Structure formats: structure tokens, C-alpha cells
Amino acid sequence: EVVLTQSPATLSLSPGERATLSCRASQSVSSYLTWYQQKPGQAPRLLIYSASNRATGIPARFSGSGSGTDFTLTISSLEPEDFAVYYCHQRNNWPQTFGQGTRLEIK
Amino acid sequence: EVQLVESGGGLVQPGGSLRLSCAASGFTFSTYWMSWVRQAPGKGLEWVASINQGGSEKYYVDSVKGRSTISRDNAKNSLYLEVNSLRAEDTAVYYCASRGYETWGQGTLVTVSS
Numbered sequence: 001e002v003v004l005t006q007s008p009a010t011l012s013l014s015p016g017e018r019a020t021l022s023c024r025a026s027q028s029v030s031s032y033l034t035w036y037q038q039k040p041g042q043a044p045r046l047l048i049y050s051a052s053n054r055a056t057g058i059p060a061r062f063s064g065s066g067s068g069t070d071f072t073l074t075i076s077s078l079e080p081e082d083f084a085v086y087y088c089h090q091r092n093n094w095p096q097t098f099g100q101g102t103r104l105e106i107k
Numbered sequence: 108e109v110q111l112v113e114s115g116g117g118l119v120q121p122g123g124s125l126r127l128s129c130a131a132s133g134f135t136f137s138t139y140w141m142s143w144v145r146q147a148p149g150k151g152l153e154w155v156a157s158i159n160q161g162g163s164e165k166y167y168v169d170s171v172k173g174r175s176t177i178s179r180d181n182a183k184n185s186l187y188l189e190v191n192s193l194r195a196e197d198t199a200v201y202y203c204a205s206r207g208y209e210t211w212g213q214g215t216l217v218t219v220s221s
Contacts, residue, residue: 001169034208036152043202043211044144044152055209087152089208094166096142096154 002026002090004099012107019075021102023088028068032092035064035073038101039084047086048073080106109133109210111203116215123193123219129186129203129212137181139206143188145199146214155201156188170196193219 003026013019023033031051036044046055048064051071061076075082083106088099115127129141143155156167156177165177174191186203200214 036208038152043214044208045211046207046209049207049209089152089154095168096157096166098144098152098154101151 001095002029002093002097004088004090004097006086006088006099006102008102009100010103010105012105013078014107015078015080017078019073019078019082019104021073021075021086021104023066023071023073023099025069025071025090027093029090029092031067032090033064033066033071034089034091035062036087036089037082037084038087044087075104078104109206111205111210111212113201113203113212113215116201116217118218118220119193120221121194121219124189124191125193125217127188127190127201127203127215127217129188131184131186131205134206134210136179136184136205141177141179141186142204142208143177143186143201144204144211145197145201145217147196147199150199153199158186190217193217195219 005024007022033051035048038044052064063074065072085101085103087101110132112130142157145153145155158165158177176189178187198219200216202214203212
């Protein structure tokens with residue numbers, strides 16, 4: 001099973017700041033890495049697929065990079081609505097797995 | 108409008124069974140893989156199972172393998188998950204997802220408790 005480790009567990013930043021979230025895989029997942037945003041009481045929302053492609057309707061301040069085992073989600077300038085929990089997810093190997101999440105909170 | 112709507116959740120006693128349903132609309136259901144993902148209260152996301160377009164390929168997380176069955180009815184645009192021998196640790200919101208995980212339902216809560 002591919003283990004995805006997200007860091008940090010919690011990130012405290014202010015609106016307007018840049019956020020950098022990391023996801024590390026225990027073995028290569030090629031570029032089959034997806035990022036989601038989840039707010040309380042809501043279903044996850046797809047942000048980035050195939051490591052670096054923004055999903056439909058996702059603002060340009062969200063970007064993804066990486067391949068193999070190391071991936072990064074960057075939010076260039078935080079908006080108030082960006083404070084949420086973020087998950088990475090791999091579909092390269094069965095079983096599919098999710099990271100444990102990074103909570104992005106307002107400082 | 109592209110939509111997934113889950114149903115079938117509720118309170119179940121340990122050892123019991125449940126069949127979850129997911130009704131799809133607004134897209135060509137038969138052309139997409141479908142998946143179930145669950146989230147225990149206050150916890151992260153856990154992939155549970157996936158099924159290919161024709162239903163010939165099915166994959167499960169180890170914790171439900173052998174006591175769960177994912178299935179689909181393309182004529183009814185519906186996805187199903189049957190879980191047997193339910194345990195307390197199966198308590199979660201169960202989401203169905205499709206279109207490369209771009210589309211998610213609102214989730215249905217399964218509570219396993221006596």
C-alpha cells in the first residue's frame with residue numbers, strides 16, 4: 001500500500017500569504033496525484049489532478065507540482081475562503097490511498 | 108446539472124448489513140469509473156472501493172474486502188455498496204465519486220452501534 005504523508009499537519013497563515021503544502025509518497029505514484037479541499041460539512045472538492053492540472057473552475061492561485069514521490073500544492077495568495085483541510089490522493093496503485101490531511105487555519 | 112445522490116445510510120447494529128445507493132444524473136454514467144470514499148467522524152478520507160465502467164473490475168480497501176460488494180446498474184445510472192458484518196469502525200459518512208473524482212455526492216451517514 002502506498003502511504004501518503006502530508007506536512008505540515010496544521011498550517012497557520014494570514015490572508016494574502018503564500019501557502020505551501022507537501023505530500024510525500026512511500027513509493028512512486030508517477031503523476032497520479034490529486035489534491036482536494038474540504039470544508040466542514042461538505043464533500044471534498046477536486047482542486048488539482050495529475051499533479052499539476054487545475055480542475056474546472058479552480059482559481060489560478062492554486063497550483064500543483066511534483067512527480068514520483070514528492071508533491072506540492074501552492075496557494076499563491078490566500079483568500080478567506082481558502083482556509084480548510086487539504087488532502088492528497090494517489091490513484092497509481094491499488095488500493096488507492098489518501099494522505100491524512102493538512103489543516104490550513106487563519107493565523 | 109451533474110449530480111450524485113447517496114442514500115441508504117442509517118443506524119445499524121454491529122454484525123448487520125447495509126446497502127448504499129448512489130444515483131447519478133447529468134452525465135453519461137456508463138462511461139466512468141465509480142468509487143466509494145468514507146470519512147469517519149472527525150477523521151480523514153478513506154478510499155473504500157472502485158468499479159470500472161462495465162463492472163468487470165472491482166477493487167476494495169483491505170478493511171472491507173470479503174464483506175463488501177460494489178456494483179452498478181448502468182441502465183439505472185446507479186452505483187451500490189453492500190457491506191456485511193458491520194463493525195463500529197465502519198461508522199462514517201460514505202461518499203460516492205465519479206468523473207475522475209471531480210463529482211462527489213453529499214454523503215450518507217452510516218452509524219454502527221447497539
